[in-house]
Amino acid sequence: MGFGVFIHRSDSIYDDSPAERYQFPSQYLGRVQACVGDWIIYYEPRKVAETRGYFAIAKVMQIIPDRNAPNMHIALIEPGTYLDFINPVPFSNEDGVIERGVLNNEGRISGRAQSAVRPISPNDFDRIVSLGLDETEPELPRIGEDVGPLTGFADAAQAPFIFESERHRINQMTSRIVRDRIFRRLVLDAYDKRCAVTGLKLINGGGRAEVNAAHIRPVEANGPDILTNGVALSGTVHWMFDRGLIAFSDDLEILISRQANDPEGIQMLFNKTGRAIVLQRVSQRPHPHFLRWHRENCFKH
Template identity: 75%
Template sequence: MGYGVFIHRSDSIYDDSPAERYQFPSQYFGRVQACVGDWIIYYEPRKVADTKGYFAVARVQQVINDPSVPGMFLAIIEPGSYLDFARPVPFSNDAGVIERGLLNDAGAISGRAQSAVRALSPSDFGRIVSLGLDQAEPLLPRNDPELPVDGFAEEQTPFVFEEARERTSFLSSRIVRDRVFRQVVLRAYDERCAVTGLKLINGGGRAEVEAAHIRPVEASGPDVVSNGIALSGTAHWMFDRGLISLSDELEILISRQANDADGIRGIINRTGRALVPMRGSDRPHPHFLRWHRENCFKH
């Protein structure tokens, strides 16, 4: 087992779904196989417009032959392991290249930087994850500002995984995941409710909007921004209970079982469609919307 970097573009020609699978050709089989049972970091190349850099972490469960494309393989991502970074990490910063294993003996960037799949040292993995999940920016609101979060304080120093169980516990922590997911979704939606269009800030300067999973975690919904939507408390309550849903075209649907359909229409933004993030890959994925309509929405 070992850490790795998987390059993924939002406009990829491959049949990738980062929270579920990563498609790759045979030339990378050995490198991907070496990551089975361990964590990888997704990276979007610098040449991509508005690149996210290192943008997520996930755990590889197994590698299988792609049943639909001869000669291709799929790295299956362990359900529930994918997590978008709260802060996408650039390729380099003032201190230099973040992934230092890419430097050759002369200190220049080696050809390894062009590899779609490459091994990642434990120190580079820890550095990237530390920067990506940094909480210098508060993940708010919280119910108890004095409650520590698994040792993950507001002012954080870089951490080092001393044992495998430590990294697994940290990256799998539901508390950490919920707070990171909230920050990622609220940033994507500019802290504005997708249904009402309202951007309400409380007396402490904190957004009242909540981050909702479209397909819940309890139903194997991943912590990926395209499975999230920013909703006010009332809209969130209605969404979870199936009184409202979204079409693939993001039209806001109202259940026939709602006892105050006119009242619901009164709080929906004037377009009748959900407001969405600017970045296309952050928008609600039809796969998750379909699940919500089929399993939650009261037709």
Template identity: 65%
Template sequence: MTFGVFIHRADSVYDDSPAERYQFPRMYLERASAMVGDWVLYYEPVKVRGSKGYYAIARVERIVPDPTAENMYVALIEPGSYLEFPNPVPFDHGGSPIERGLLNEAGRISGRAQAAVRPISPTDFDRILERGLAEEQPLLPRVGDVLRLPDLPLQMDEAPVPFVYEQERERIPALTTRTLRDRMFRRVVLRAYDERCAVTGLKLINGGGRAEMAAAHIRPVEHNGPDIINNGLALSGTVHWMFDRGLISLSDDLDVLVSRQVNDRDGVESLINKTGKLIGPTMQRDRLHPAFLRWHRENCFKR
């Protein structure tokens, strides 16, 4: 097994869905096969406007021939392993690539940087992961004490301590713990929505400097909903409660839908911003995926 890098862009011609699958041609089969059972970093090329660089991590479950395309293969992602970085990591760091294995003997970037599927050394992997998950300015939880986890220090009364990612393989499962993933998902979602409720439009910060917003999964984790920004909403407490219970939902055009079973329709409608539409992220690649919206309407929404 070996760590790897998958190059991906939102407008890719390949049939990719980062939290589920990654399509690639036969020429990369041997490299990708070595990554089965191990972790890969997703990387968005610098030529993409506003490139996120290294922006997510996932574990490759298996590789299968693509039944819809000749000489194409699909790396299937282990369910629940995909995790976006709260801090996307740029390709360049201090004038050289952060993925130092891309440098040739002359100290220049080699042709390996163009490979859509490539191995990455544990040292480079750790360096990128450390920056991607770092919490120098952690987003405080709504209530309670700041959570402290091994290797993810969040003490607010001390100098920032970097995320320490050890190379021993037994430490890697920490990336799949629900506690860590919920915290990282909240950071990604709230920052994409500017800590503003997507339905009311309100940005509420309490007396403790904490955003009064929750990060809601449109398709819940217990129903195989991934921790991906396109499956996330920033919602205030009351709106989150209504959304989870199917009293409100969203159309594919992002109109806020109100259930006919609501007993105070005027009150609910008064909470919706005056446009009647969701206030979503400004970046197109962060917008909600229609498949998740459809799932919520078909499985949660009380029509």
């Protein structure tokens, strides 16, 4: 087992769904096999417009042949392990290249940096993840919201996060409390703390946003902690969404269930467009894959 870097573009021609599967040519089979059972970092190349750089982590569960594409394989991602970075990490900063392993003996960037799949050292892995998950300004919960004992990233709110051991690293990346906090931060930042349905941005007296980060496909149904599986919703709207009284079409039109006993009243909650807020970046918008799952499994038609 070993850590790796998987290159993924938001405009990828491959049949990828980063939180679930990663398609790759057979030439990289050996490198991907070396990552089975361990963690990888997703990276978007610098030549991609508005690149996210190193943008997420996930754990490779197994590899299967792609029966629909000759000479292609699929790396299946272990459910519940994918996690977007709070801070996308650039390829380089004022201190130089972040992933030191792509440098040759002369300190120059080598051809390894172009590899779609490549191994990464534990030191490089820790450096990138520490930058990506550094919560120097954690998103505050709503008043009365039970977040449980705050450990790990919460304790590091005033200092850069440092992995102390292999066990500590794994605990942080798999902790439900930590993952919920990071997911909330990502979703609320993307929507500017504004409810996607009502359009309202309400901040209480304690400086906390009165809006929830809702999973479109719930965690209990193997929904990943990925921004495209999230939407910012106010309390009442979140309650209706979870109970299938409202849903979203693939183009984010707000749908009302025929079983709703007050459709006119519900309609009054919507913003004037009748659609959920459409984020500027396509890579941040709710993915049709998750929206369809919600319509088929939660929405009361």
